[in-house]
Amino acid sequence: MTMSTALLTDHYELTMLQAALRSGAAHRRAVFEVFARHLPGGRRYGVVAGTGRVLDELEDFRFRDEELSYLREKQVVDEPTLAFLADYRFSGDVYGYREGDVYFPASPIMVVEGTFAEAVLLETLTLSILNHDCAIASAASRMTNAAGNRPIIEMGSRRTHEWSAVAAARAAYIAGFASTSNLMAGKIYGVPTAGTAAHAFTLLHDTERAAFEAQIAALGPETTLLIDTYEVPEAVRTAVELAGAKLGAVRIDSGDLAAAAQEVREQLDALGAFNTRIVVTSDLDEYAIAALAAAPVDGYGVGTSLVTGSGVPTAALVYKMVARETSAGVMEPVAKRSVGKPSRGGRKEPYRLFDESGHAETELITTSGPAPEGGVPLLHQLVRDGEVIGREPLGAARERHARTIAGLPQEALHLGRGYAAIATEFA
Amino acid sequence: MTMSTALLTDHYELTMLQAALRSGAAHRRAVFEVFARHLPGGRRYGVVAGTGRVLDELEDFRFRDEELSYLREKQVVDEPTLAFLADYRFSGDVYGYREGDVYFPASPIMVVEGTFAEAVLLETLTLSILNHDCAIASAASRMTNAAGNRPIIEMGSRRTHEWSAVAAARAAYIAGFASTSNLMAGKIYGVPTAGTAAHAFTLLHDTERAAFEAQIAALGPETTLLIDTYEVPEAVRTAVELAGAKLGAVRIDSGDLAAAAQEVREQLDALGAFNTRIVVTSDLDEYAIAALAAAPVDGYGVGTSLVTGSGVPTAALVYKMVARETSAGVMEPVAKRSVGKPSRGGRKEPYRLFDESGHAETELITTSGPAPEGGVPLLHQLVRDGEVIGREPLGAARERHARTIAGLPQEALHLGRGYAAIATEFA
Structure with a gap:
């Protein structure tokens, strides 16, 4: 590791950790999901990108002496919390859509399972990576569709x-x-x-x-x-x-x-x-x-x-707790009730359904029950017990993207503002 | 140095270097300036930010074995160019507006003087930093103006x-x-x-x-x-x-x-x-x-x-060569003639003029002649013969910004789309 990514994190993730360590709730099991409530800019689909970067930076997410000294000096958190951070290694599981795949409103493109303490700490970094990379890939896909077989050189470095x-x-x-x-x-x-x-x-x-x-x-x-x-x-x-x-x-x-x-x-x-x-x-x-x-x-x-x-520099992805362990030790779905910000509780299992011509028709998001007939599961395990197992070469993501776009309904390629190219359904 | 910044650079900077080394023109003296042709989004002023980061990353701009091996393996440039890069240290001069100051169309917020070879290599990194940081600071300034004395917490990390x-x-x-x-x-x-x-x-x-x-x-x-x-x-x-x-x-x-x-x-x-x-x-x-x-x-x-x-994620700043040494060894102004992209040749010296009430009135940009009476010079030397001399604490930039905003005409604070708050004049 050349540099720790642990401080690429919002202050409140650590103070919440401190409070949850104090109450004991920090050690409850929790499930967080990354999803977009809508596709900004009237886009027809989003493109998953950044997953591989999340895996890389997860491995560098360590609080070393350098980070701990800063947190101590600025009194961001107390000594018991610093002790917890010093030992911090994510030991849970992560599932995700594969890079290059597409997503629609409510698609759970990443699922993080662990204790509240270990999963909440990853919120900021995970969202930073996915909100940026998915926004760029989603715009890029529209450009490559528009360009057809003509190659495009990316040359925007100086503008960002x-x-x-x-x-x-x-x-x-x-x-x-x-x-x-x-x-x-x-x-x-x-x-x-x-x-x-x-x-x-x-x-x-x-x-x-x-x-x-x-x-x-x-x-x-x-x-x-x-x-x-x-x-x-x-x-x-x-x-x-x-x-x-x-x-x-x-x-x-x-x-x-x-x-x-x-x-x-x-x-x-x-x-x-x-x-x-x-x-x-x-x-x-x-x-x-x-x-x-x-x-x-x-x-x-x-x-x-x-x-x-x-026109859409960030992907509107959020990282929300959808299930947690109660004080009785039972997992239960959760969702806040804030005005205008719908959330659905419960750990999701998403599938894509295709019509007889092989084109994507429905993003089916289930919270229980068997896999739908013919439904292609969209989540793949990326991290198991803290160990990264889901890496793949970048070329695989690029090929998947080309195949996935070919399997979208024609209207997905319209450039004008509109609605998601396929419907999201819940079961 | 923990990490080299040298490859945060566009491919063509290095191939241009190779061609210029071949022709011998690489060693001609050149002057590059960073400026915005317009203020995107109908903004009334831009805010200079990122200068301190440019100075930090300039010091880490080194082609070490790791970078050179990559360039050799991918045949980006030839062996004489790799030899040049191995020895590369920027040895020229950099001048700039101070962080926290404001700028207007054509304000030369940074001036880089050196040989063509050493100055052209800094184009991509310099623009990346300034285009991002100035865009953010320019938006932030409008928000703090709108908020008056109420504090604002920045909490956007997860969205970028x-x-x-x-x-x-x-x-x-x-x-x-x-x-x-x-x-x-x-x-x-x-x-x-x-x-x-x-x-x-x-x-x-x-x-x-x-x-x-x-x-x-x-x-x-x-x-x-x-x-x-x-x-x-x-x-x-x-x-x-x-x-x-x-x-x-x-x-x-x-x-x-x-x-x-x-x-x-x-x-x-x-x-x-x-x-x-x-x-x-x-x-x-x-x-x-x-x-x-x-x-x-x-x-x-x-x-x-x-x-x-x-709404304005990048500041539209460009890095343009405005003067170069001819084959006869004389410095002369240069400007391309591309349609719709005006450039003014010659090394600039900018001043800000104030009215009798102490409010900024004109951004006066000269290419020769004495300083205008009462004009405040806006460029400060940041790098001398390759050595960074222009660092300052971040708090100084913050205080300068507050002072500078207080000295702008009232219309500069209007949030609606409009024109630059003060006129840019050339002399």
């Missing part, structure tokens, strides 16, 4: 917190992005990285020709040249003159992208550069990508809108 | 990436928030932390009374009790019965907050708990805070809207 950027690149890759500009995401998660060049590179050289020459000399003719620093037609002419028909790609980063792509395509073809691809960037989101479907574009670069969730 | 949360707490504190729920922000940055209790704590116990008793026993009567898990009037009665008139505060987290606060205040007063404060939470933003100005509320907790920048 430096570590959000790494997680965003990971989430986008799960949801079908081809690559990322973010090198840390390449190093940590194995996401393929890619890049072109910036206007500064052209401006640095005395002429655009000198910049293109330098880039081709260093990176080969298969490189991607940025052609809108000065005059686009002149840049295209120079680019093909220097790289020949082997020129890999050109990038357009400003103006009317559809019109510019059309003109550049015609010019490239006239110059014999039939295989040179056109990549467009510049404030693209899923709507702009969809609007470019008929333009001769070979790939997209998406930045700001991806890392900000395209 | 786990490390964005830490930076958000820091930015909010600069912009006048009283405290944060985030313990890591307490530990790393010394931001005061605070917390109340969650519904799960009440639900865990067999009765609300048992939960309140446990919390008071552990945390004292000065604690804040959450009163909307079941019936509010019953909860208030129980709370005062158990804690007496010394009860610190109650928290309302649902329903019509203004009406609920009014009823709770009357009930508390009737029970003699005149000094018990009322804290409200539940999807508050600056507009909701302003709407509660007349309600008997003593403090606010703000989560989602703070960490998502209240």
Whole structure:
């Protein structure tokens, strides 16, 4: 462990722990579930991402001397609580939807079972990861749907917190992005990285020709040249003159992208550069990508809108206790009655039901009884008795996402605001 | 250094470096500036935050064996470039607006001077930090203005990436928030932390009374009790019965907050708990805070809207080369001509001009000539020859912010969409 994640936690989780240790209720068994009451932004489905990160950070969730000293110095909690934290290891069970799967309102995408003490401590970190990563993946999935077979490069690192950027690149890759500009995401998660060049590179050289020459000399003719620093037609002419028909790609980063792509395509073809691809960037989101479907574009670069969730930067996921052990030692469902914030008590078991054509039809959430006929169980055990058992390669999540999207009803892919693509039913 | 920040960088920064090393242009002197072409969301001003984090992470920006091995294995760049990176230490100068200060369109809030090679590598990390932290601080400032003298607790950690949360707490504190729920922000940055209790704590116990008793026993009567898990009037009665008139505060987290606060205040007063404060939470933003100005509320907790920048999650800051050394060894201004993305060439020197009443009137941005009479220079040297010299305590930024806001024209505090509160002029 390089760094403890234990203080990525809200103050009140620890003071609640102190009070529950004092009352003795801390040791009662409890079940917490992560779910969204609605899909913000009128989205048709959400995409599960971040689960693997939760497992990684759970293993680093330790109160070492450094963390304990801080808590003691600031008198956040008392000595008995510090003693409990010093020994803290999550020893319970975690179940979750698999990464890349989709979710709908009330889908229990993660279930944490343990004592109240050990499960409540994980609330903040779990929600931080899932609210961020699911929001990004949900936006990314709409973009890859809109792009069809054309690849999208994730390039939003500079528009979000430096570590959000790494997680965003990971989430986008799960949801079908081809690559990322973010090198840390390449190093940590194995996401393929890619890049072109910036206007500064052209401006640095005395002429655009000198910049293109330098880039081709260093990176080969298969490189991607940025052609809108000065005059686009002149840049295209120079680019093909220097790289020949082997020129890999050109990038357009400003103006009317559809019109510019059309003109550049015609010019490239006239110059014999039939295989040179056109990549467009510049404030693209899923709507702009969809609007470019008929333009001769070979790939997209998406930045700001991806890392900000395209209008929905957080997924509205909550972490709620749904069952607890009573003083009599019996597990019972619980739910608060606050106005406008519905919660359903009881540990859930969710299944997805499909119609005869193989398309998802219903998210069936049960609290008891046998599995429904033909229902596909959605929860998988990720942690058993505190030990992480549910890791999988990132590529598996990415493949699952593509398969899952193919199995959604057609209306799930509409970009306009609407309702969840399939109904959530309770049984 | 616990962890290198060097790979929190876009792939193309390194391939541009490779090409520029090949052409020799890498060693030309260059000036990059960070500025916003506009203030997104119709904001009247932006708030500078993140500068101190840039300085911290600049010192950890090193390509060690671990980073170099990754770059070599993935063939991101060639061996001469890897050799350059192995020796990389930023040896140039950085100037910046002070944290807590405000900015307007075109304000050069950070200026990086060095060779092209050393300055271009810092683009992604610098923008990630400043785009995030300035967006959060800008939203936070509107909230503290709306709240007046009532304290706001930042409690959005669970709604954003786990490390964005830490930076958000820091930015909010600069912009006048009283405290944060985030313990890591307490530990790393010394931001005061605070917390109340969650519904799960009440639900865990067999009765609300048992939960309140446990919390008071552990945390004292000065604690804040959450009163909307079941019936509010019953909860208030129980709370005062158990804690007496010394009860610190109650928290309302649902329903019509203004009406609920009014009823709770009357009930508390009737029970003699005149000094018990009322804290409200539940999807508050600056507009909701302003709407509660007349309600008997003593403090606010703000989560989602703070960490998502209240509709503006990124600050639209760019990092642009504005001057470079020519092949003849002369510095000259540069600016690209892309459609719709204006840039002004040349190293800037910004000043703020004030009217006779002491209110800010103009952001004057010069590229040459003497300082304007009465103009306050806004750039301060932060890094000299690669050495960080511009650190300051977080409290200094917080105090500067309060002073700076007091010196803005009244219209700067309007919450509606509009234009920058003072004009940017070029000279």
